[in-house]
Amino acid sequence: MYFDLPTTLSYVRGVLQLDGDAWNSRIDLFIIPDFVSLAECGRILEPSSIMLGAQDTFSEDKGAYTGEVSPLVLRQAGATIVEIGHAERRAMFGETDETVANKAGAAARNGLVPLVCIGEKTHHSVASAAVGAAIQECTPQVASVLAAVPDDTDIILAYEPVWAIGAKEPADADHVVNVTTELRKLAAGRKGTTRIVYGGSAGPGTFAKIADSVDGLFLGRFAHDIHNLKAVIQEVGRASSV
């Protein structure tokens, strides 16, 4: 809800026009606009490989759930990804691990890639304690989702420490590496792909330091400026080609 409708459409057109060498075929880019903008964004992005996502979904496909948004309709409107369980959904709208897992199952049932946000609420000042506490808090968030989707479902886990969202700086690189390395083990042996992206004040310089343990970034405010987005994409391209 940072953008209004004209701003969203203008932004998406701008991303489409980014210089072709801003990213290469090894980088997947997704944009996740609000529900109302989604279908028009899909039409704009149709000629490109940029993926379209929704910011939430309901857990049922059809029925008496006035005001909710069906994963079936999201798929029909052009979404291929759906974000579930953002920290704001969990904190402000009462979403639990069970709610999130049900939504992830609904996304998978409709051929959408669940992009599930996970992360610990608070940050301990002692680094070693912070890692252990984060793993302990995030483990049930991950496990409940893995239990709710078929084993061959491709999923994305967005590790977003809640305290790092909307902050001045991203989480410390060592913290991200240590936590995501452990969380990745929970998905070992799955048939579907499990990609982990980092979010929370991510920007220039973030990816290179954590590239060994994460597959990408989940950019928020920094990406609202297309030139910033292009710079980060180029940086990720450099880091992932070495």
Ligand SMILES: O=C[C@H](O)COP(=O)(O)O
């Ligand atoms: O949805 C985006 C993430 O919560 C990160 O946002 P941020 O980069 O503005 O902190």
